[in-house]
Amino acid sequence: MRKPLLILWLFALTIQLAFAQDAPKAMSWKDVATWKSMPGNGFKLSPDGKWAAYVLTGLEADGELILRNSSDTTGQKTFPIGNTNSGNFEFSENSQWLAFREFPKFAEKQANEKAKGKPLKDKVHLLKLGTEDKKTFEGVSSYSFNGEAATHLILNLPKEGNGEAKGSDLLIYHLASGKSQNLGNVREHAVNKAGTHLAYTVDAANSQGNGLYLLTLATNSIQVLDSDEAGYQSLNWTEKGDAFAALKMKKDKKYKQDQGILLGVKNLSNPEVVLYEPAKDSTGFDRKYTISPNRRPMWSEDLTRLFYGIHPLVLAEKEKPKKEVDADSVKAEEAENLAKIMADTTIKSISDLQKAIGKLNSGKSDDKKSNDTKKPEMTIWHWNDSRLQSRQQVMENMDKNYSFWAMYDVASKKHITLQDSSMRELNLLPQEHFALGSDIQAYELQGNLDGQAYRDYYLVDLKTGVKSTLFEKFYQPSFASMPRPSTDGKKLLYGKDGHFYVFDILAKTHTNITENLPVTFINVEDDHNVEKPMQNPLGWSSDSQYVLLRDGWDIWQIPMGGKETAVNLTQNGRAQKIRYQYRFGLDEEEKGIDLRKTAYIRMYGENTKKSGIAQLNPAKKGGLAPGVNVLIWEDASIQSLAKAEKASVFTFTKEKANQPTQVYLTDASLSTPKQVTENAPDAGKFAWSAGVKLVDYVTARGDSLQAALFLPAGYVKGQKYPTVVYYYEKLSQTLHNWANPSYSGTGWNPSLYTSNGYAVLIPDIVYKLDDPGMSAVWAVLPAVDAAIKSGVIDENNMGLHGHSWGGYQTSFLITQTTRFKAAAAGAPLTNMISMYDLIYWNSGGGNMSIFEASQGRFRGGPWENWEAYERNSPIYHVKNVQTPLLLLHNDKDGAVDFTQGVEYYNALRRLKKPVIMVQYLGENHGLGKTENRKDYAVRMMEFFDHHLKGAEAPDWMSKGVPRLQLGEHLEDRAF
Known part of the structure; x- marks a missing residue:
């Protein structure tokens, strides 16, 4: 009896162990290194829509290209592409060929780097679709098919050696015959759209044969168009x-x-x-x-x-002629100096003699500087x-x-x-009848001080070159107001004083096209310190007879003639809180919006966070007909609608917070889509967020906002979970966004946190002028209160994290509340007064314009608004901080000056507050080096694990790391 029981027990244990091995696990930061996924540009459809290809790449993994027939959901081919961050592949225009690059493998790169070897070379593979034919080309720097003809593959081979000649070999492969020809010393080459002709330039040693050449690809004939040294x-x-x-x-x-x-x-x-x-x-x-x-x-x-x-x-600088020396004069001068020294009775030592000689030499007259005189290295900063x-x-x-x-x-x-120094910018308008010129020189200084943008605009007649003034001191609160040309280049759409106007260049008339409409086209939700910023227009129709505008909700069709009236095409946006955001451009070569074709519009539910695609259909008499046909509308993020170039085959992407982005194949109706990719093939091995909740709340200043609450993996209703609150202005729209596991430049990845048992709350913040810090307090704390009511958040184990502007919000919030057990602030602004006068080194511009008209949202400078700047500066409330803080600030930060981090750290340290600052040498505003990204990601999670989960604090956190032990410490942690 005991033996059968033992067998049953062993069988049950085996099943449990097998299940445990197959059960999804929490993703660790080490797992991210070999995680493979589809990059943003990693999917392509052949022009005829019959073939789909995509790549999977990984940071420390070797990628692969997957090729499949669009009508075959089972069969596919996989090809290795080595270690790369993005795919490099291309279909021919006739949909018969696919070329792709294979990079060296990750292990090969590591070995070569360790050995300090020569740069490794790439390969290019050529596949004939529908067959097993494959040809490989070694050591290729770039490649392309010859346009629409698709009869040749053109490969650029890297230059060998360091000679003065700039040309290298160009290999032309004839797809039909399989024969190759080589053109030597090619510096540049370009194929025309039809693919019939290849223009190229030759740059050879000693300029022998340098020239401009034209190759007719069908006949393989070369013509020398010009040749010279x-x-x-x-x-x-x-x-x-x-x-x-x-x-x-x-x-x-x-x-x-x-x-x-x-x-x-x-x-x-x-x-x-x-x-x-x-x-x-x-x-x-x-x-x-x-x-x-x-x-x-x-x-x-x-x-x-x-x-x-x-x-x-x-x-060119002329060589200075050498000054001729008069030998007799030199001898006479030397004799005179010797007599002076011999007559000098004060010389009693070698030292005295040296001083006397030096005095004589210093007294020599020289009307020109000596050749070895060094000029100073300096900069003169002038207030004008x-x-x-x-x-x-x-x-x-x-x-x-x-x-x-x-x-x-x-x-x-x-x-x-066509232009000179009085007009620094010039853009040729479509069809080259006119050019639009502009200049900011008269307003540049003031604009760099207060951030308010003005410029003068001009029109240039491209037949005569004559310039005429269009606007003087034109105000541009945002790019939406700037003049933009019609597709025929004869009209300009621009925003002014809260309305859109059209200027007819030939008739020289300005027409207000929105004054009689029942809605405003001002972006009323823009809370920056600018006047009447406009909503971005969708653009001109292809016949230049209509303009499509957004009022923030709906899309309006505005006619240029007087016979028609403006039409609200989408109709229900404002009423149902649906934002019709933009039109998907399905034709790369289109000029304007062709209203004779169906328009596909991206939809977004402001309060529901649903997204989808709607259809606008052409009207019988011209333009689009009012009324939308909703094709997709889901609790997901629907994006990236695309169409095969020569077929009615469509694709779009779909993702959720816990479901990786996938591409779906469909027809023009977007009905019955089928998944065509298997992005993130290892996703099933790991535990992801159990889902999302949308949290509604009202700020302390009466604004109705929302927050995205991401549930932890393995969520059980009724249990409370440690929570990290993350923010950056408005981000609740990311409720359905998939955060692909990666080492970011800020250490943050919500998928890693939810996978490891954290809830993540992302609330919206809206701003009141003169109170950017207090606005965060007024928004975030009510959001947290509302989220706690969901029963998900452990209110006793909450942390804060933000980077840059979010880092500022974090460093400020912990001065106003003690509700959070830990906070991590990346590159934060901490003293708004000192930061105002510092420099945004990445651009070289001053911070004052950012503070007054952009993200800072202050009215005027500190001396005009001192109390507001002080009220919103973390450093002035630092004595209130009780929350342990992990501070990231890098010494080469070109956005938020390193001194901001140092100032806050030193103040907290002086007050004996729990603060740790990590600095990565040579890094900018975000971490760039992979080893630094890895290190900080791990440290930040360790920091939260200790404070929010009760994990034991590692030594670097509890004791610090002495400088002499830092090298060993970093080496031990590296992975």
């Missing part, structure tokens, strides 16, 4: 692919720069080469300038004009500088390479300069 570059095909432009740069010893020569090629069957050499144009071209290599030349759409950049020439010197330093290379637009009329052989 010069550098050929900046190839630029027209959009249609019927012509191209290039530059020829010739050395000129008189100047630091090369002299530029313009080349235009059209009539490809019998190429016509247009050549313009400014140095030979003594009357039309200012000899102080030359054509710039820093702007690609381009043809006008009608092939009558060429556009290019020009910049000033700078004279329109841009801070730090900003000028950041922009130095861009300023050096700046060029002005110019135009060459082919028929008249006339050069016309």
Whole structure:
């Protein structure tokens, strides 16, 4: 009897152990290193929609490419692609071929790095779809198919050696025959849209054979279009692919720069080469300038004009002639000095003699500085500088390479300069009838001080080059107000004083197109210190007869003629709190919105957090018909609608907080979608959030807001869980977003925290002017109170985390409440008064404009609003802090100055408050190096595990790490 019982017991134990091994486990930070998932650009559909390909990549894992037939949900092929962060693959336009890059494996990279070997080379594989055919090319730096023709694969081979020649080998593989040909010393190459012609430039040793060439791919014939001892570059095909432009740069010893020569090629069957050499144009071209290599030349759409950049020439420094020495004069001077020394009775020692000689030498007259005189290294900061010197330093290379637009009329052989230093920006409008110019120089200084943006706008006639003023001191509270051209380039849409206007360039009339509508197009939810910021327009129709605008909820169709009235296309957005956010662009080559075609609109439920896709259909007489057809509407995040280029095959992505992003294949109706990817194939091995809850709450100032509450893995109703509260302005819209496991630059990943038993609360924060810190208090604490009522949160074990602006909110909140047991603040602003006058080093600009018109949300500077700045500065309330704080601040932070972290840390330390600051040497605002990202992610979770879960504190947290032991400490923890 005992034996059967023993067998049963062993059987039961075996089942339990097997189940335990298969049960999902909490994901550790070490697991993230080999986690494989589909990157953002990792999925593509063939032009005919019959093939789908996607890649899975990992930080320390070797990736793979998965290829499958769209109609076959079972069969697929997998190919190794080595270690990479993103995929590199391309379908041919005829959907018969797929090319992809294979990178070295992770182990190979590590071994090579350890051995300090030469750079490893990549491979490119070519697959013929529907067959087993595969060809591999070794050591390829780039590749592409030849456009629509798809008859050739063009591969650029990396240059070998360090010679002066800039060209390298170009391999052209004939897809039909399998034959290859090699073009040597190719510097640049480009194929036209049709794929019939390959333009390329040659740059060889000693400039032998340098020139501009055209290869007709069908006949394999090469024509030399121009050849010279010069550098050929900046190839630029027209959009249609019927012509191209290039530059020829010739050395000129008189100047630091090369002299530029313009080349235009059209009539490809019998190429016509247009050549313009400014140095030979003594009357039309200012000899102080030359054509710039820093702007690609381009043809006008009608092939009558060429556009290019020009910049000033700078004279080369002349070698100073050596001064001839008069030997007799030198001898006479030496004799005179010797007599003076011999007559000097004060010289009684070698030291006295040395001083006497030095005195004679110092008295020598020299009207020129000696060659070894060193100039100081310095910067002069002047109060009238329109841009801070730090900003000028950041922009130095861009300023050096700046060029002005110019135009060459082919028929008249006339050069016309289109802009100068009085108009620093110029954009050519569609069809090149006009250009829109702008300049901020008159307002740049004040704008850099207070953040309010003004600029002058001009119109330039591209037939004559004549400039006329459009606006003076035009106010732009946001980019939505800036003028944007119609698809025919003859009208401009712009926002002004809370309305949208259209300017007819030919008629020279301004028309207010929103004044009679029953809604406002002002973004009333924008709480920055700017006046009447507008909602971003959707854009112009392809025939330039309509404009589509958003009022924040619905989409409006505004006609340009007087016969029609404006129409609310979506109708129910404002009433049902649905935001019709944007139109999916399904055609990469479209010009404007084609209202003859069905429009697909992204929907988002402001209060429900649902998302989906709606359809707007064309009207019979033109434009779109009012009324939406909802195709998808789910408690999920629906995104990225796309269409096969040459077929009615559609894809979209879908994800949830605990379900990785997947791509679904469907038709134009978006009905019966089928999953076509298996993103994150190891997801089943790990435990994820049990789901989400939406929390409604009212702030202390009466605003109705929401928070996203992510349940911990293994959630059991009625149990309470340690919780981390995370925020950055408004983020409740992320309720259904999948957070792919990764080492972020801030140490935060909600999926890792919920997998490890934490609840995560992400509340919205809205702001009141002059109270950015208090606004967080007024919003976050009521959100926490409302979330506690859900029964999920353990109110005795709550932590705070935020980075940058969220780090500021964290460092401020712990001065106003003691409800949280731990807080982690990354790169926080801690003293709004001192921070105001510091520099945002990443851009070189000052912080004052950010404080007054952007995220800071203050009215005026500290001296005008001292009490508000002080009231909202964590440092002024530091004595109230009782919450243990983990502070991350890096010494090269170019956004929030390192001194902000140091100031807060020292104040807390002086008051003997529990604070630990971690600093990663050389890192910026967020962590960039993988080893640093790993380290901080682990430390932050250890910090919360100790304070919120009661885990034993590691030594670095309880005792600190002496400098002399730091190396060993870091080595022990590295993984």
